[in-house]
Amino acid sequence: DTGVSQDPRHKITKRGQNVTFRCDPISEHNRLYWYRQTLGQGPEFLTYFQNEAQLEKSRLLSDRFSAERPKGSFSTLEIQRTEQGDSAMYLCASSLGLATNSYNEQFFGPGTRLTVL
Amino acid sequence: AQTVTQSQPEMSVQEAETVTLSCTYDTSENNYYLFWYKQPPSRQMILVIRQEAYKQQNATENRFSVNFQKAAKSFSLKISDSQLGDTAMYFCAFMKLGFGGATNKLIFGTGTLLAVQP
Numbered sequence: 001d002t003g004v005s006q007d008p009r010h011k012i013t014k015r016g017q018n019v020t021f022r023c024d025p026i027s028e029h030n031r032l033y034w035y036r037q038t039l040g041q042g043p044e045f046l047t048y049f050q051n052e053a054q055l056e057k058s059r060l061l062s063d064r065f066s067a068e069r070p071k072g073s074f075s076t077l078e079i080q081r082t083e084q085g086d087s088a089m090y091l092c093a094s095s096l097g098l099a100t101n102s103y104n105e106q107f108f109g110p111g112t113r114l115t116v117l
Numbered sequence: 118a119q120t121v122t123q124s125q126p127e128m129s130v131q132e133a134e135t136v137t138l139s140c141t142y143d144t145s146e147n148n149y150y151l152f153w154y155k156q157p158p159s160r161q162m163i164l165v166i167r168q169e170a171y172k173q174q175n176a177t178e179n180r181f182s183v184n185f186q187k188a189a190k191s192f193s194l195k196i197s198d199s200q201l202g203d204t205a206m207y208f209c210a211f212m213k214l215g216f217g218g219a220t221n222k223l224i225f226g227t228g229t230l231l232a233v234q235p
Binding site for chain 2: 003004031035043048056091093095103104106108109110
């Protein structure tokens with residue numbers, strides 16, 4: 001399978017616990033995005049990596065959130081001290097970005113659904 | 118800042134009929150793309166169709182076509198010969214293009230839930 005994969009698909013945790021999600025992009029894709037989708041809303045941009053460099057973070061990404069892409073391949077998104085408001089679907093997308101002034105399709109993973117009790 | 122608005126939370130259509138989903142957006146940019154994404158129940162988001170802002174010709178992909186009105190900042194999706202498999206949440210999205218370190222992130226609307234009835 002050459003699509004974007006995410007693990008786990010579902011995560012239930014108690015408030016205050018830490019959680020970590022993993023995203024494996026399509027191989028050779030240098031760009032990786034994290035989005036958050038709450039119930040009844042469209043996905044909202046969280047952060048973006050080009051290779052291993054994190055180039056943009058949304059204001060939505062509080063200091064409890066941290067993302068890494070250590071070798072420019074897979075990425076992790078960690079949420080510390082989870083709150084009930086963190087309950088959402090966390091989507092990862094990747095693209096092959098050759099130039100920022102040209103189109104590059106983002107391919108989405110299936111998402112990780114987080115429920116904070 | 119760019120915004121995308123979808124004013125139809127839910128729509129329903131009979132199988133084999135045609136339906137149009139509406140989307141408006143706000144931007145001061147000239148160089149951008151618009152998209153329609155489909156998110157089936159419990160399945161991942163897939164791209165349906167895209168439109169380059171500098172192209173006047175409306176994009177078409179098989180049964181899917183768009184009506185792009187740049188001056189009005191309107192971008193509607195028409196689905197012809199609706200099929201049961203078209204049942205999904207549909208999101209309109211905007212992408213600004215840029216030079217240097219531009220992110221090319223997607224800005225989504227709130228979605229329209231389309232139900233195709235047999």
